[in-house]
Amino acid sequence: MKNTAVLVAAGLLALPLVATAQQQPAQQPPAQAEKPEKKDWDIRIGAGASYQPDYEGSDDYEVAPIPLLMINYKDIVFLRGPMLGANLFTLQGPREGDKLQIGPLLRYQMGRDEGDNDALRGLGDIDAGAEVGAFITYRAGPWSTGLTVFRDVTDAHDGLTAKASGGYMHKFGPKLRARTELYTTWADDNYTQTFFGITAAQARRSGLRQYTAEGGIKDVGLSLDLDYSLTENWGITGRLGYKRLLGDAADSPLVDGKGSADQFSTGLILSYRF
Known part of the structure; x- marks a missing residue:
């Protein structure tokens, strides 16, 4: 965002120059400084590592690599890791930088392997898949709020999820x-049963009790990101996150007894911006 104080100060500093130009009509007034041209493409690549549960609901943690690829074209089409979207509708707010945006999303959803943890033995794998959805976000100064909705379209879990968030920078x-x-x-129900339920066949193979997980509020969470610019192009990002599983997800045998409803994560990424 533009800094209002900087613009005001620049205007005040320009006043004496304007006055001098008015007193000397034979001279041309000083040319106004041009604003830096905004690039059509904003590309950021990087890599790092995270420390996180080895499955959602686990109390065992692992170090996992984090590849980073973020692309934004004219604030219309964007790629953020496994998620592709487009700002099809943008409404500017009362201040510069304030905006309401709405558009479609396509996301790659990671699956789950029963070999990830001993607690998953006998449950079988959950395939990775693709999800389609939509979003609505509103930014006002340092504040932001949004809602995203996704639906599985590849029979990985056949579920529907919705995430509401609010942020501050x-x-x-x-x-x-x-x-x-x-x-x-x-x-x-479909999503929760796939990732947290135990069918009769799974119960026989795994030794866990049969469990039917119904839909509802799955979790609440809080994250903190710190971005530091090492140079004009190089930067480093650190993240801390906490999520609490709720409802039938928290009561699942995979979480209550075998894992934990408290989910912590941290990560570090080094990136380069073109």
Whole structure:
């Protein structure tokens, strides 16, 4: 966002020059400084690692690699890791930078392997798949809020999820900024049963009790991101996250007894911006 104080100060500094030009009509007034041209493409690549549960609901943690690819074209089409979207509708707010945006989404959904943890033995694998959805977001100054909805279209879990979030960004200076986000996720019966339920056949193979998981509020969470600019192009991002599983997800035998409803994560990424 533009800094209002900087613009005001620039205007005040320009006043004496304008006055001098008015007193000397034979001279041309100084040319106004042009704003930096905004690039059509904004591309960011990087890599890092995260420390996180080895499955959702686990109390065992693993180090996992994080490849980073973020592409934005004219604030219309964007790619953020496994998610592709488009801002089909944009409504500018009362201040510069304030905007309401609505559009479609396509996301790659990671599956789950029963070999990821001993607690999953006998449950079988959950295939990775594709989800289609939509989003609506609104940004006002440092504040933001949004809602995303996804539906599986590849028979991986046949479920529907919706995530509501609110965030705040604070700049500590020209190089360091922090972003916080509070969110909650709702999931339908199909999603919750796939990832947290235990069928009769799975119970016989795994030794876990049979369990039917119904839909509802699946979790609430909080994340903190710290971005630091090492140079004009290089940057480093650190993340801390906490999520609490709720409802039938938290009561699942995979979580209550075999795992934990408290889910922590942290990560570090080094990136380059073109």
